[in-house]
Amino acid sequence: PKRWLIVPAAGIGQRMQAECPKQYLRIQSRFILDITLSRLLDALPFDGCMVPLNSSDDWWNETEASRDTRVSTCMGGEERADSVRAALQALSDKASPEDWVLVHDAARPCVHRADLERLVSTVGSHPVGGLLAAPVADTLKKGDKSTTPEVVETVDRKHLWRALTPQMFRFGMLVEALENARRNELSVTDESSALEIFGKIPVLVEGRPDNIKVTVPADLELADFLLNRSK
Ligand code: CTP
Ligand code: MG
Helix, strand or coil, rough: CCCCCCCEEEECCCHHCCCHHHHHHHEEEHHHHHHHHHHHHHHCCEEEEEEEECCCCCCHHCCHHCCCCCCEECCCCCCCHHHHHHHHHHHCCCCCCCCCCECCCCCCHHHHCHHHHHHHHHHCCCCEEEEEEEECCCCCCEEECCCCCCCEEECCCCCCCCECCCCCEHHHHHHHEEEEEHHHHCCCHHHHHHHHCCCCCCCEECCCCCCCCCCCCHHHHHHHHHHCCCC
C-alpha cells in the first residue's frame, strides 16, 4: 500500500488570539506550519502530501512548503473533519482504499521521528490503524455544571490516554467513517472518533507527551523550548 500525508491547516486559531492563524506564527523565525511539514517529510517517505488551507489564507505563499514539490494544497472546510474530508477527496484519484493515510495537525510542530517510526511499524499490518497517544498523568476530577464546580468524583486515570497526532488509517475506511459522521451530523475532533463511531477499533500507540498542539499563547514559548532542546 501507498502512504499519504494530510496536514490540516485551515483553522483560524481563535484561542491563540494572534494577528494571524497560529500555523503562521513563527518559532525561531520559521512558520510553525513549515516546521511541522519538514519534520514529517524528513522522517518518513510519503507518496503525496495534501495541506487543506482556509479560503481566506493570506500566508501560504510565504512558506517554504509552498515551494516544496512534494506538497499540494486544497480548500479546507468549516470544521477540522471537513478539511480532512476535502484533502482525502483531493487525493482520491491517486489513492487506493487499502493505502495508509497519516493525518497530523499543522499546529503540532514538536512531533519526533521516533514516534512516527513507531506508529508506522506498530500499525502497518493492522486492518484499521491507530494513533499516537500519551497516558494521562494528572489526577482527573469530574465537576458538576455550576460556575464554581464542585467535585462529583475522581475519575480513574488508569487506561485513559490523550489523543495526539499523527493518526494513521486505511484510506478507504477513513473516507467512509468521516462520511458516516457527516451524514449523522456527529462532530468529531479527530479521525479515531470517526472510526470508533463507524464500529472500528483503532490501536493506541504510546507517543511522547511533548507532542503538544500549539493552542493558547503560552504554548508558543513551550514549543519554542521543546524544539530548541531537540536540536
Ligand atoms: N483545522 C483545519 N480546518 C478547520 C479547523 C482546524 O484544518 N476548519 C486544523 C487547524 O489548522 C489545526 C488543526 O486542525 O492545525 C487542529 O485544530 P485546532 O487546534 O482546533 O486549530 P484551530 O481550529 O485553528 O484553533 P481554534 O480551535 O483555537 O480556533
Ligand atoms: Mg479548532
